[in-house]
Amino acid sequence: MRRDRIRRTERATFLPLASVMGKTGPMQFRFDLETIELEPDGEVLRIWLNRPQSRNAHNQKMVQEVGDLFIALNSQPDFRVAVLGGRGKSFCAGADRKEQVAPAANDLQAxxxxxxxxxxxRAIEDCEVVTIGRIHGHAIGGGCCFATSCDFRVTTSDTLFYVPEVELGVPLPWGATPRLIHEIGAARARQMLMTSERVDGTTAAEWGLVHEVVLGEAELDNAVDRWVQRLLSLPAMSVQMSKYQMRGYSQMSRMGDLSEFDGDASERASRTSDAQARFGTFG
Known part of the structure; x- marks a missing residue:
C-alpha cells in the first residue's frame, strides 16, 4: 500500500491531496500548511498537529488550518477515516500563550x-469522513475541544484532559459546552467546566469522554489501528449513513444553540482585569 507523507516546511508548497493519492480531476484541493502534517494511506488520512516544540499548543494559524482542512475533506470521498493526532509529547496543550498576535483592526475582525x-x-464534528482522535500527553482547552469533536477517541491512561478557561477568568469558547454535555452529561460537564477539574485518561473513559484507554503510547497506535480496521471492514455507505443519522439527531438540539456567541463572550471576558492578571501568571 502506498504511503506518502507531506512534511511541514517553513513555507510549504501547494499540496493537492488528490495528487498525493495518485488521483487527478475536480476532487483536488490545495493547502499551504504550516502547522499540520498529512499522512495519506489508502482510504485513511492521518492528520498530525505539528508544533511539537510547544506540545502542539494551538496558535491562530493552526486553528484556521484545522477548520479549513476538515471542511475541505468533505469533497474527498476517497477517504473513509481520518485520524487526528499530535506530533511529539502531546496531542494539544491548549492555546499558545507565547504567541504574539497583532491587535484586531476593528471589532468585526476581532x-x-x-x-x-x-x-x-464544528468542522471536525460535521466532517463527512469518520474521525478518530489519537490523544496522548495533554488535551487542554482547545485541545480538549479538538478531541471531543472527533467521532471516536482513543487515549492513554496518563493523558491529561483539562479545561482551564474558568481559572483564566473566561468562559469556555468554541461551542464546547453543549458538546461536552452531550458526550458526558450535564453533571460531569459541570464538574469539568465550572471547577476546571483535571481528568486523566482512565477517568475520561469512565465518564464516556473517550471510547478506549490504553496503558501507554506504545499501545496507542495499535489501538487506533484496530478502530480504523474495524471501520474499514464495515460497508462504507452504512457507516456514513449512520454518521449522518447521529449528526442529524444531535443537531436537533442546535435549534437553541448559542455557541456562535461563545467567541464574543470569551473575547469580552478576556478584557477584564481578572482575566488579564490570570493570563499573565498562568502556566
Missing part, C-alpha cells in the same frame, strides 16, 4: 478571530 475555534471544532 469577532472573526474569536469564531475561528468554533468553526474548527
Amino acid at each position: 469577532r472573526y478571530i474569536g469564531q475561528l475555534g468554533r468553526r474548527a471544532a
